[in-house]
Every structure is written in C-alpha cells, then in structure tokens.
Amino acid sequence: MKPALLPLILDSVPQPVWVVDTEGLILYTNPAAVAVLGYEDGAELDGRPSHETLHPSYPDGSLYPASECAMLTPTTTGQAAQGDDEWFMRRDGSFFPASWWAAPIDLPEGRGVVYSFFDVTERRAHEQAARERDAAEIRAAESRAAQRRIVESVAAVHRQTARDLHDGAQQRLVNLMIGLRLAREYLPDAPPGALALLDQSVEDAQAAIDELRHLAAGIHPSVLTMRGLWAAIAVLAESCPVPVVVTGACERRLPAAIEANAYYLVAEALTNAVKHAQATRIDIVISLGAELELIVADDGVGGVPQIGDDGVGGVPQIAAGSGLVGLHDRVAAFDGTLTIESPPGSDTRVIARIPALP
Numbered sequence: 001m002k003p004a005l006l007p008l009i010l011d012s013v014p015q016p017v018w019v020v021d022t023e024g025l026i027l028y029t030n031p032a033a034v035a036v037l038g039y040e041d042g043a044e045l046d047g048r049p050s051h052e053t054l055h056p057s058y059p060d061g062s063l064y065p066a067s068e069c070a071m072l073t074p075t076t077t078g079q080a081a082q083g084d085d086e087w088f089m090r091r092d093g094s095f096f097p098a099s100w101w102a103a104p105i106d107l108p109e110g111r112g113v114v115y116s117f118f119d120v121t122e123r124r125a126h127e128q129a130a131r132e133r134d135a136a137e138i139r140a141a142e143s144r145a146a147q148r149r150i151v152e153s154v155a156a157v158h159r160q161t162a163r164d165l166h167d168g169a170q171q172r173l174v175n176l177m178i179g180l181r182l183a184r185e186y187l188p189d190a191p192p193g194a195l196a197l198l199d200q201s202v203e204d205a206q207a208a209i210d211e212l213r214h215l216a217a218g219i220h221p222s223v224l225t226m227r228g229l230w231a232a233i234a235v236l237a238e239s240c241p242v243p244v245v246v247t248g249a250c251e252r253r254l255p256a257a258i259e260a261n262a263y264y265l266v267a268e269a270l271t272n273a274v275k276h277a278q279a280t281r282i283d284i285v286i287s288l289g290a291e292l293e294l295i296v297a298d299d300g301v302g303g304v305p306q307i308g309d310d311g312v313g314g315v316p317q318i319a320a321g322s323g324l325v326g327l328h329d330r331v332a333a334f335d336g337t338l339t340i341e342s343p344p345g346s347d348t349r350v351i352a353r354i355p356a357l358p
Helices: 005-012 031-036 050-054 121-186 192-219 222-227 229-238 256-276 325-333
Strands: 017-020 026-029 081-089 095-107 110-119 244-248 282-288 291-298 306-309 316-318 337-341 348-355
Touching: 017 031, 031 110, 050 081, 081 110, 095 121, 121 192, 121 325, 222 229, 222 256, 229 244, 229 256, 229 282, 256 282, 256 291, 256 325, 256 348, 325 337, 325 348
Parallel strands: 244 282
Antiparallel strands: 017 026, 017 110, 081 095, 095 110, 282 291, 291 348, 306 316, 337 348
C-alpha cells in the first residue's frame, strides 16, 4: 500500500483511531476520534499525554493513576490489549463508556501504540433495556406460576371440602332422616303431638340435606368431577335466572385444575352478566382444540370499562371495580388470554382462551 493512502484511509473510517508514541504522547488522531471526544481539530490533541487526556480520573472524580491503565501495557509487553469497561473523558469533562482495542506499533523512536475505540453508551442502554425486559418477563412468569399454584390449591381444597361434606355431614343427616322415618313407623299409636314433631323433624332433616347438597355443589359441583366441563356448565346454565343457551363441545377431559378454573370463570361471567348487563339472554360457546375457548355473550347494555394492557404479552386489563378482574387473573394463571368486547349500549362478549394440549 502506498504510504500516502494510509492517512487518507484513517481519516475516512468512522471508527475513532489514534496513535501514541513510546512515552504515551499523542501522535495522530483521526477525525472520528476528534469528534467523539468533543474537540474541533486533531492538532489540539497532538503531543498531549494520552492517559491524562482520556481519563485522568474516574467518573466519580477519584484519581486514575497511569500505572493502573491497561491501555498503556502494549508499549511494554508488545502484546495487543482490549477492554470493554472503560470510561473516556470528553473535552468538556463529561464521561462516556467505551470499548477499546490497542496494538503495539514500531515507530522510528521506539514502540508506540495504535488505539481504536467507540462509545458504547447506546449499546449499554440496549443491554440494560434487555436485562430489564428479561427481568420483567421472569417476574411475570413467576407471578403466573404462583397464581396457577394458588388456583390449583384452591380447586383441590374445594374438591376435598365438597367430598368431605358429602361423605361426612351429608351422610350423617341422611342416616338421621332414615332413623326419624323409622321411628315414625314404629310409633303409630304415639300422641298426635309427638307424631307431628317427628314429621317436622323429617322435613327439617331433608331440608338440611338439600341445603348441604346445594352448598357442596357451589364449592365444587360433583357433575364437574363425574361428567366433565360441558355437562357442569350445562347444569350451571339451567340454574341461571336469565335464559342461557350452551353450544359447542368439549369432547375430552382436561386436567382437573383447568376444568375447575374454566367452570368458575364461566360462573363468574354469568354472575356479572346477570348483575350488571341487564341481559335477557346469555350464550355460552365452548370449543376445544389446542386451546380451550370459552365465550360468554349477553345482549345487555355493554360498556365494561377497560384500561390499556399490562405490558407483558399485551393482555388487556379490566378496570378495577368492573367485576371482571377475577376473570383476567384466572386466565392469566394458566397462560391464557382474555378479551372483553363491550361497546356501550351493545352486547358484551367475554372470550377466554386457555392452552389445553392433550
């Protein structure tokens, strides 16, 4: 390469480059380095000590001795060096983070060093943003896992409580009612007042059994355990004070926690529609493929208030107090999505999609 071409090339490259002599004094600074360091002309840097010009102190103001500067080592070791955790000082005294490379170069008066460096402020900002994003995703995943454990634990408690009520208190009441009926038959000649008391006791025992059965079904419906989600939702629809039509299919059983979560999600959506929507009809559509999709649509007044998204996955949040916050939490616990379509004065559609691979 012709010697005249080297200065031309160094003046043209966008990478900051400068050269120092064996004593660490600046011999050459290309225009890119002059601009990054905030000077107007390379002549302002010629002959100045490299270390004292770049970083005589740390950003906190403490002294940075030249003996500790790794950038100067190639003059004594003859080996290239590199660093990613350095701070350089501009002409105005401000600092910026830099990565640098240094290689020894033989000069007529001895061994010098050629440096190349660049400002890594933007790169560090991107790295920090990536770290914060990763941390937010980890926190969100941990939160969803915690939510799921809570939902699964609550569902298990509900199942066990319903089973205990059925196998314990309910069976005792059934035995009591049978005993009262037998006593009634064994005492045909008892005084009318005693017979009336026995008859009333039988009725009270039967009423207690019915109430306990209803309570157990509210805690965890036995039809959900025995026949699955579609059948349980169909029974739920029959008890709704607003006419409900259930369509679709759920042709395979899902994990108990998902079935229980989906059941109570529909139950809460129905309750909200009955309480707030002024609906005269509610439609429930169930479909199951790679995900379980549940749609609860009413013909009410709409206008469910919403706010933006939660910043993780773009999942819409429901405004506090709308009665639908619990639905969002249930769906999020199983990595699902919840969509609310509720324009004012029109229908409301609650659409939940929950992963449900076999």
